[in-house]
Amino acid sequence: MRALSMPAEAPSLADAVAQAVRDGVAAGELVPERTYSVYQLADQLGVSRSPVREAMLRLAEAGLVEIRRNRGFRVLPPRAHDVEEIIEIRLALEPAAARKAALRGTDAQHAEIRSALDAMAAAAARGDDASFWPADRTLHDLLLRASGNARAAAVVDRLRSATALLGPPTTARGRTLTEIHAEHEVVVAAVLARDGTAAEAAMRAHLEATGRLLIAHLRP
Template sequence: MSNMLLMPRLILPSPAGGSLSDDVAVAVRDAIAAGELVEGTTYSVYQLAELLGVSRSPVREALLRLAEAGLVEIARNRGFRVVLPTAHDIEEIFEIRLALEPAACRRAAEHATDEHRDTLAGLVETMRGAAERGDAASFWPADRALHDALLRAAGNARAAAIIDQLRATTALLGPPTTATGRSLDEIHAEHATIVEAVLDGEGRTAEQAMRHHLESTALLLSRADRS
């Protein structure tokens, strides 16, 4: 049975140049991460459209995209259900990330523009400041933006979009620090090593540092999911 009471705080994000279906997808993804939409409950497309103040068409389009990403399951003629990632899902996600991100860091070190380098340096500094303050709310968006900036510095916007969606899936496991057992300072240090190598033009070092970061994160997330 659909349940409207579990969706009271669903809101569209501030417009950022994307389509309405993009905004709906972000709203649903954020609601899942916040526990407003819970696993095992079937939600109505009509209710979701009403809560967000949009027509059903962008809601359906957003849900189809989220279903392709494995975040929801479409219940024909009934609505949709939340699907939380399993240990196997995490393994698959990090296999893809390991195939894309380390090599991208090497290319970024070799081909990044001055603008790319300034962006990377600014983001890692934002992470450092947030870690020192214990400000997770500022830390994690900067973390996500840094990974995106590295891929774009490598010249691969499509890979950046793929990785962003994969990170959204693993984020449903809960706050990354809680899931992995690492502090914000430790996570910042891993990223700082990657960025330093990119800024120094050390492609091989950047590639190895990103591989180490991803392998460590995958192992810790898998352990947390099995505990």
Template sequence: MPELALPPDAQSLADAVAQAVRDGVAAGELVPDTTYSVYQLADLLGVSRSPAREGLLRLAEAGLIEIRRNRGFRVLPPSAHDIEEIIGIRLALEPPAARRAAEQGTDEQHTAVRAALQAMAAAAQRGDDASFWPADRALHDLLLRTAGRPRTAAIIERLRSTTALLGPPSTARGRTLADIHAEHEPVVTAVLDRDGAAAEAAMRAHLEATRDLLTGIRVDR
């Protein structure tokens, strides 16, 4: 079995199991076309089979996994339509949140946003995928929370767990970590300048570029 861990702040064991599986997908510990044992998952996470099954049922309802009777479960790679829908949701939520973060974020929050972008830059310079992608997620999460949208941040994190099944986008079509960092720079620059319109436009451009890349990967596969 892969390396998974229960998050410390989940509201229930079932929630914790669901989040542990999402995290495993995002980290590449759980991959498509492999069947995993529910019993082994429960043992690995140190929970009984009941919350393990309940957490997996929630993920199955969301379309992230398929439960295979008497065999276990497997993660489901998203289709091009799934990706378009997911990025459509993100386009509806994240650009206006970037505007709000620019216009209403505190100086302390903006300092944290700058530090998050710097962490991405450092990871990109090292070619460190393992550090870059958590820094990427952290920046998006921080922008949403700076905008006062914690529930939206939780929704976006779950959606990103699904698109993560396609693997790191830097490996396709010549898009490097430096390229992806560069797409985030105008977002953060606008936020720090408190230019709401520019922050919204830059976030929209970044997400549209991500959509075009990911739908291309899905079609090619």
């Protein structure tokens, strides 16, 4: 196995292992035709086998690896179809949630949403990807929770994790952080104005644009 390295920061060891594998795939250090051992990966990354197994389960759910019983795992090339499915599910959940967040969200929830958008704006102004994407994720989570559907928030969080493992963020394929923030700003403005129809339309437009860029990157 070629040299892999853990990212400098990650929410958990399993997240760090998953990112190390994804980076290894992107760099050509892990290739589809080989089967890799969980034990070898754990030793190389300097972690126990438990976070490696958890990472493999996440990667398998995302469609990036195939787990081979008693043998290890095999890398699968990312497919546009995987992203299409994820975006389709998010489109079924998030536009409607944005509408409900506008109509049903409390003033306190709206203030949290505004704060998350401000954090995105500040990160975009600094060109700070490391701060921007967690703020983006927080904003989507807050909108879903303000709609009153915590289960949908959990589903979308898992889907976003899967999308992150399938390829680079859309800033690598045609959008700047400032442009992505602007798409969210339209959503939040509608939510704060309690305009459910506009919030739903803005969220749908944002997700469709994101999907197009991600899918274009994965298609040959």
